[in-house]
Amino acid sequence: MILRWGILGTARINRRVIPAIRRTGRSRLLAVASRSGARAEAYASEWEIPRACAGYQALLDDPAIDAVYIPLPNSEHVPWTLAAIAAGKHVLCEKPMALNAADIDRIHAAATAAKVVVEEGFMYRHEPLTAKVLELVHGGALGTVHAIVSGFTFSLVRANDVRLDATLGGGALWDVGGYPVTYAQLLTGRGPKMVFGSAQWHAGGVDTEFMGMLRYPGGATATVYAGFHASLRTWLEVLGSDGALTVPNPFKPGIRETLELERNGRVETITVAGSAELFVREIADFEAAVLDGAPPVVTLADSRDAAATLSALVDSARDATALYPE
Ligand SMILES: NC(=O)c1ccc[n+]([C@@H]2O[C@H](COP(=O)([O-])OP(=O)(O)OC[C@H]3O[C@@H](n4cnc5c(N)ncnc54)[C@H](OP(=O)(O)O)[C@@H]3O)[C@@H](O)[C@H]2O)c1
Known part of the structure; x- marks a missing residue:
């Protein structure tokens, strides 16, 4: 069919x-x-x-x-x-x-x-690089996960972009903050118990730069960053009791990516082959869900966690008091 x-x-x-x-x-x-x-x-x-x-x-x-x-x-x-x-x-x-x-x-x-x-x-969820990172972290390669550091920035130069319009759900956190936030959720396996957000606000009422701090049950933390000012860059580091993993290109992986796994002072590089064309695996997953009745990779429970965490971060940033007016 x-x-x-x-x-x-x-x-x-x-x-x-x-x-x-x-x-x-x-x-x-x-x-x-x-x-x-x-x-x-x-x-x-x-x-x-x-x-x-x-x-x-x-x-x-x-x-x-x-x-x-x-x-x-x-x-x-x-x-x-x-x-x-x-x-x-x-x-x-x-x-x-x-x-x-x-x-x-x-x-x-x-x-x-x-x-x-x-x-x-969330296209990255379907990529082999993500599966490899989860295999390593959930397989115990880093020991107990204590800290996640991740972000996504790019330089937004189109003045009339929908991302700068608050009435259209704009803002850096809603646009690219979902990547580090959902990745942290995947790695910790749960939603945070506490969040703190801090934003730089644009005249249009949206955040153009967002810093978020999240603390998970059990004590792990995530520091996330989303921005429209710095040039294109994405990053993910996972720090555990027994080692650290660096993922240079976590959200839009290329056809060949290299992870760095550091343990006991030694750095092991792990090469992961990616998709020749992004989005194909996402479409194939959706087809399997509709045509074969397979469970989709991104569930509505995942989407609920993401929306709850991201909206809590926005609320926190709106509540935060400026020490000095800009
Ligand atoms: N997964 C990814 O890697 C990825 C990458 C980029 C963007 N996205 C997501 O994709 C969505 C679209 O992003 P985009 O950059 O492609 O957007 P875009 O080029 O600005 O296009 C948005 C489209 O929405 C329609 N639209 C309906 N109401 C509108 C309004 N009030 N103002 C402007 N456009 C309106 C327009 O189509 P018509 O005028 O033809 O109706 C327009 O072409 C966003 O949710 C974004 O987060 C995902």
């Missing part, structure tokens, strides 16, 4: 996901929708997509579509995921699926009632 897809919106990220949908052999991209009918037509023609829909609901009303990919601005993820579920569609929604845990609960209840698969698009 072939999964017939529709995409809501003509987002930039589609350029990476459309080739992946076309690569697996179990999917067909059937339609794209845009708020503008003319834009949908032009986009469908450019990307050779058979159907163009004026408005997202028109695509959801098409009975030929089985599943939708939602790469809309963050504030639109919950309403359009719920609308898609109501139309009986399976949903692959870009991260962050929701900006609070209660919305994930609503999505979970609706998806369960409609018997559809809903998965959040």
Whole structure:
């Protein structure tokens, strides 16, 4: 059976996901929708997509579509995921699926009632590099994990980007903070018991630089960083009682990555082969969930943990008192 897809919106990220949908052999991209009918037509023609829909609901009303990919601005993820579920569609929604845990609960209840698969698009979760890191850490290579240090920054130069608009769920933490936060969650296996956040705020009301401190039951800590000012960089270090692991490129791994495992003063390098093309494994995982009934790699429980932790970090940063006005 072939999964017939529709995409809501003509987002930039589609350029990476459309080739992946076309690569697996179990999917067909059937339609794209845009708020503008003319834009949908032009986009469908450019990307050779058979159907163009004026408005997202028109695509959801098409009975030929089985599943939708939602790469809309963050504030639109919950309403359009719920609308898609109501139309009986399976949903692959870009991260962050929701900006609070209660919305994930609503999505979970609706998806369960409609018997559809809903998965959040954290592409790194599907990559062999992530599996290797989890194998090492959960296999005890570092002993007891005490500290995680991780972050994602890039230089945001587009002045009118949706990431700078608070009404659209913008901000560095919501955009790239989910990577270090969810990775820490994977490594510790649970949500934090305490968080502290500190942000630099943009005139548009969003954070453009975020520092988060998280403490987990048992005592492990995570220090996370998300930013729009420094140039592109991602990092992850895991410190344990018996060793330390450095992962230079944790969130968008290339075809060959090198981990550094330091124990007893000796550094061992571990090479991990990655995907020739990112997003293909994410699409394949979603297909398996819908077509084979396999459990998706990213569960709604994971998404709930992420939304709860990220929203707690935002609340903490909003509550933090400035010692000196800027
Ligand atoms: N997984 C990853 O690696 C990754 C990478 C980048 C981005 N993302 C996620 O993907 C999503 C989209 O990011 P992007 O950078 O691709 O966004 P983008 O290029 O700004 O596109 C967003 C699309 O949403 C639609 N839209 C609906 N309401 C809108 C509004 N009020 N303002 C602007 N656009 C609106 C527009 O399509 P129409 O006008 O055609 O309707 C637009 O093309 C975000 O949630 C982001 O977090 C994920």
